[in-house]
Amino acid sequence: MWSLAVASPHPAAAFAAARPRRRPRPAAAPSHRGVNPQRWRCEKTQAWSFWSSLRASDLPGGLYGDVSKNMLKPAAAVSVEQAEASAHLPKGDMWSVHKFGGTCMGTSQRIQNVADIILRDPSERKLVVVSAMSKVTDMMYNLVNKAQSRDDSYITALDEVFEKHMAAAKDLLGGEDLARFLSQLHADVSNLKAMLRAICIAGHATESFSDFVVGHGEIWSAQLLSFAIKKSGTPCSWMDTREVLVVNPTGSNQVDPDYLESEKRLEKWFARQPAETIIATGFIASTPENIPTTLKRDGSDFSAAIIGSLVKAGQVTIWTDVDGVFSADPRKVSEAVILSTLSYQEAWEMSYFGANVLHPRTIIPVMKYNIPIVIRNMFNISAPGTMICQQPANESGDLEACVKAFATIDKLSLVNVEGTGMAGVPGTASAIFGAVKDVGANVIMISQASSEHSVCFAVPEKEVAAVSAALHVRFREALSAGRLSKVEVIHNCSILAAVGLKMASTPGVSATLFDALAKANINVRAIAQGCSEYNITVVLKQEDCVRALRAAHSRFFLSKTTLAVGIIGPGLIGRTLLNQLKDQAAVLKENMNIDLRVMGITGSRTMVLSDTGIDLAHWKEQLQTEAEPANLDKFVDHLSENQLFPNRVLVDCTADTSVASHYYDWLKKGIHVITPNKKANSGPLDKYLKLRTLQRASYTHYFYEATVGAGLPIISTLRGLLETGDKILRIEGIFSGTLSYIFNNFEGTRTFSDVVSEAKEAGYTEPDPRDDLSGTDVARKVIILARESGLKLELSDIPVRSLVPEALRSCSTADEYMQKLPSFDQDWARESKDAEAAGEVLRYVGVVDLVNKEGQVELRRYKKDHPFAQLSGSDNIIAFTTSRYKEQPLIVRGPGAGAEVTAGGVFSDILRLASYLGAPS
Ligand SMILES: NC(=O)C1=CN([C@@H]2O[C@H](COP(=O)(O)OP(=O)(O)OC[C@H]3O[C@@H](n4cnc5c(N)ncnc54)[C@H](O)[C@@H]3O)[C@@H](O)[C@H]2O)C=CC1
Numbered sequence: 048m049w050s051l052a053v054a055s056p057h058p059a060a061a062f063a064a065a066r067p068r069r070r071p072r073p074a075a076a077p078s079h080r081g082v083n084p085q086r087w088r089c090e091k092t093q094a095w096s097f098w099s100s101l102r103a104s105d106l107p108g109g110l111y112g113d114v115s116k117n118m119l120k121p122a123a124a125v126s127v128e129q130a131e132a133s134a135h136l137p138k139g140d141m142w143s144v145h146k147f148g149g150t151c152m153g154t155s156q157r158i159q160n161v162a163d164i165i166l167r168d169p170s171e172r173k174l175v176v177v178s179a180m181s182k183v184t185d186m187m188y189n190l191v192n193k194a195q196s197r198d199d200s201y202i203t204a205l206d207e208v209f210e211k212h213m214a215a216a217k218d219l220l221g222g223e224d225l226a227r228f229l230s231q232l233h234a235d236v237s238n239l240k241a242m243l244r245a246i247c248i249a250g251h252a253t254e255s256f257s258d259f260v261v262g263h264g265e266i267w268s269a270q271l272l273s274f275a276i277k278k279s280g281t282p283c284s285w286m287d288t289r290e291v292l293v294v295n296p297t298g299s300n301q302v303d304p305d306y307l308e309s310e311k312r313l314e315k316w317f318a319r320q321p322a323e324t325i326i327a328t329g330f331i332a333s334t335p336e337n338i339p340t341t342l343k344r345d346g347s348d349f350s351a352a353i354i355g356s357l358v359k360a361g362q363v364t365i366w367t368d369v370d371g372v373f374s375a376d377p378r379k380v381s382e383a384v385i386l387s388t389l390s391y392q393e394a395w396e397m398s399y400f401g402a403n404v405l406h407p408r409t410i411i412p413v414m415k416y417n418i419p420i421v422i423r424n425m426f427n428i429s430a431p432g433t434m435i436c437q438q439p440a441n442e443s444g445d446l447e448a449c450v451k452a453f454a455t456i457d458k459l460s461l462v463n464v465e466g467t468g469m470a471g472v473p474g475t476a477s478a479i480f481g482a483v484k485d486v487g488a489n490v491i492m493i494s495q496a497s498s499e500h501s502v503c504f505a506v507p508e509k510e511v512a513a514v515s516a517a518l519h520v521r522f523r524e525a526l527s528a529g530r531l532s533k534v535e536v537i538h539n540c541s542i543l544a545a546v547g548l549k550m551a552s553t554p555g556v557s558a559t560l561f562d563a564l565a566k567a568n569i570n571v572r573a574i575a576q577g578c579s580e581y582n583i584t585v586v587l588k589q590e591d592c593v594r595a596l597r598a599a600h601s602r603f604f605l606s607k608t609t610l611a612v613g614i615i616g617p618g619l620i621g622r623t624l625l626n627q628l629k630d631q632a633a634v635l636k637e638n639m640n641i642d643l644r645v646m647g648i649t650g651s652r653t654m655v656l657s658d659t660g661i662d663l664a665h666w667k668e669q670l671q672t673e674a675e676p677a678n679l680d681k682f683v684d685h686l687s688e689n690q691l692f693p694n695r696v697l698v699d700c701t702a703d704t705s706v707a708s709h710y711y712d713w714l715k716k717g718i719h720v721i722t723p724n725k726k727a728n729s730g731p732l733d734k735y736l737k738l739r740t741l742q743r744a745s746y747t748h749y750f751y752e753a754t755v756g757a758g759l760p761i762i763s764t765l766r767g768l769l770e771t772g773d774k775i776l777r778i779e780g781i782f783s784g785t786l787s788y789i790f791n792n793f794e795g796t797r798t799f800s801d802v803v804s805e806a807k808e809a810g811y812t813e814p815d816p817r818d819d820l821s822g823t824d825v826a827r828k829v830i831i832l833a834r835e836s837g838l839k840l841e842l843s844d845i846p847v848r849s850l851v852p853e854a855l856r857s858c859s860t861a862d863e864y865m866q867k868l869p870s871f872d873q874d875w876a877r878e879s880k881d882a883e884a885a886g887e888v889l890r891y892v893g894v895v896d897l898v899n900k901e902g903q904v905e906l907r908r909y910k911k912d913h914p915f916a917q918l919s920g921s922d923n924i925i926a927f928t929t930s931r932y933k934e935q936p937l938i939v940r941g942p943g944a945g946a947e948v949t950a951g952g953v954f955s956d957i958l959r960l961a962s963y964l965g966a967p968s
């Protein structure tokens with residue numbers, strides 16, 4: 048019957064039609080939500096072995112969707128309709144093969160759940176491969192080990208095995224079925240006792256003895272499940288696969304199935320027992336001589352695949368305790384998604400990186416007949432799982448869909464063999480890799496540029512010393528003759544690999560990958576891509592690896608553009624910015640896919656750091672209660688060493704020159720800088736030029752819109768004019784919110800000193816208001832715009848009319864200055880009245896004169912109908928006269944100081960950065 052399987056429409060095609068959107072919004076992908084990377088100690092050694100084998104029972108309760116909770120629930124607790132509507136279900140009248148691992152068979156309740164799943168499978172013919180109950184295989188190996196080391200406690204250990212199965216049977220079964228199972232269990236256990244006694248006397252167990260003992264775990268679990276199914280009235284047989292599966296041992300702990308012989312034996316078995324629901328033992332088989340053996344590692348998956356291919360199954364479902372195959376290690380990439388489909392080749396590639404959801408040899412038997420394999424979570428049956436099949440023909444060809452997953456391998460070294468004597472010399476590669484082979488090292492990737500001047504390859508860190516020594520010996524002569532210049536080892540490397548079948552035919556995949564890495568300031572040491580193009584491999588520094596993984600994943604999966612933010616100076620602007628970030632965070636996440644995390648806040652005395660993001664509703668309390676002494680170096684290291692967020696930005700909200708002096712180093716480290724602080728751009732010209740040169744030469748950004756006109760678009764307007772080729776002739780305006788406010792409001796009975804105090808209260812002034820009244824703040828803005836326009840001026844080149852009376856220039860503090868200011872009110876009243884009498888107003892203006900290459904900062908009088916006389920509040924007005932805007936200047940006007948508008952300007956620089964990093968516009 049099974050050899051007459053009729054071809055039905057490819058299940059993958061049906062599946063693809065119902066395929067969910069490739070870029071799930073967070074809410075659409077509950078299965079991956081909530082993995083808190085903090086809760087995981089990431090092992091840096093292996094790639095996917097740990098996360099693809101991530102067990103629900105390992106997961107912190109409540110953090111991993113409902114998986115851990117579901118483990119405690121009977122599977123039937125999930126609505127059957129819901130499960131069946133969403134899952135990959137076997138189709139037609141072909142055999143449906145299922146495999147349940149040890150965890151799925153861990154308790155009597157779970158065995159019952161497995162029975163329920165099988166009973167609900169509508170397929171006419173079902174073949175279910177089971178592993179031993181969890182831990183039983185280890186218990187059985189332990190029996191053998193004890194016996195062969197002549198440790199009598201194997202007897203009590205065997206009793207425990209017996210008790211475990213008896214207890215499960217008593218829970219599950221009753222009446223005659225229970226009696227039959229127990230009587231068989233008794234018989235098996237007494238046989239085993241005799242055999243173990245023999246092993247104990249001999250002090251040795253042959254491999255086949257050991258395999259015979261160990262295989263009982265599968266025999267008992269298969270029997271238990273078949274009785275559990277029969278209990279519901281469905282006829283069911285169990286199959287001892289040692290009678291059916293024939294394998295030949297090969298070297299290196301592997302076996303090759305003998306398909307022809309197995310097929311014959313299977314036919315005979317069916318002739319004897321033509322059941323339509325069969326429970327088969329996983330893991331165990333026989334040699335052609337009928338000696339018991341096992342299928343070795345991942346044996347039960349392999350059993351299912353072999354049997355699936357023998358019966359030409361419609362589908363093989365591997366039930367486990369993960370929702371499917373993730374797009375990346377979910378402990379490193381919290382937004383990793385479960386993949387709906389994978390091609391056989393993709394699964395193959397990923398298994399190389401340790402994704403032991405399926406071993407490649409499990410794929411080979413079913414691949415031959417295009418039988419899809421579905422990985423499903425028995426503890427979350429509403430999750431549809433991952434289908435591994437031939438690439439569905441109608442799968443979308445967009446760039447993002449080409450890369451299916453990312454993986455990393457840590458603890459590698461790169462070996463670089465370099466020299467002019469290699470080019471055009473046949474046999475060099477063979478000599479290099481011959482030497483590597485002789486020390487038994489495993490080459491993980493190879494790259495050679497076509498100039499042939501260097502060959503580099505990656506090997507595990509632990510093997511590199513031997514490789515290097517062997518190469519030095521092998522090439523001693525070439526090195527001393529100078530034909531080879533070096534054999535160099537680069538330690539502490541990792542591999543990041545992008546896997547996807549369709550990368551082969553889609554332009555732009557590499558560009559996108561490398562762009563994401565460049566923007567996260569990650570240096571690529573070596574690159575390899577075979578012409579099959581299923582995999583692009585890059586080698587990078589191990590310390591950059593998780594950031595690289597996250598940067599690449601977030602680009603291709605359009606998960607959020609994440610940005611780790613460090614705020615320096617939570618004063619007026621800093622704290623207003625923090626409030627704005629708090630209020631807008633959810634909207635940014637939802638609408639713009641931008642995830643901003645404030646990883647640290649530092650004032651001048653204390654700082655608070657977080658690994659995942661400070662709760663912005665409570666940062667003030669934290670800065671009081673959980674703070675540590677401020678330390679800018681530590682603060683910056685904390686931000687730059689975070690592995691979770693590839694993009695880092697420091698926001699300097701101080702007015703401090705020493706903080707500004709670090710921008711260069713920060714940019715150099717790949718940390719973006721955003722600031723309203725004018726000190727760097729108006730400081731010494733050479734430093735400024737060095738900073739801007741670095742900024743232009745890198746992918747690291749430096750934004751400072753709020754340094755001039757606060758939130759008003761002054762810098763961006765100027766840049767827009769310059770970049771589009773306009774010629775700036777003159778920039779003139781009122782650049783000080785404070786002085787604007789003072790001269791807009793200093794009239795009638797109000798004194799000059801009162802109005803200065805009001806400006807300070809309103810948050811318009813600099814931390815020290817003398818910076819405003821001395822004209823320095825305006826001079827700084829003039830310098831910033833002059834330099835932006837190409838003039839190479841120093842602050843000292845600008846003549847400034849200071850409004851600080853001579854007598855107050857020696858005040859040691861701002862407070863002293865403010866206290867003494869009223870004694871000069873009379874002088875100001877006089878100056879103002881004189882202007883008034885002439886029908887004029889006083890205005891403090893700054894000018895960048897591009898024609899004469901100079902700047903000015905002056906107190907001027909303007910007629911009352913002049914636009915500069917029409918301002919109110921803290922308004923700035925800036926007029927750009929250019930070649931294009933000659934008759935009528937381009938004017939920007941509006942409040943140019945104050946907490947909300949300034950913080951808003953800084954915030955908008957942060958969002959500009961996010962969009963440069965790939966956030967949607
Ligand atoms: N207030 C406004 O309307 C505008 C202000 N700005 C600029 O914004 C910046 C901040 O201004 P405000 O918030 O008004 O000043 P602020 O004095 O209220 O805040 C500055 C904060 O920085 C902290 N700080 C100083 N040195 C520090 C250091 N070395 N490390 C860590 N923290 C340090 C201070 O303790 C204070 O908390 C200044 O550079 C200012 O020029 C720019 C445009 C408009």
Ligand SMILES: N[C@@H](CC=O)C(=O)O
Pocket residue numbers: 753754755756757782783784785786811812813819824943944945
């Ligand atoms: N103190 C400044 C604030 C903005 O730079 C001003 O008054 O303009």
Ligand code: NA
Pocket residue numbers: 752753754755756757758759760761762952
């Ligand atoms: Na601005």
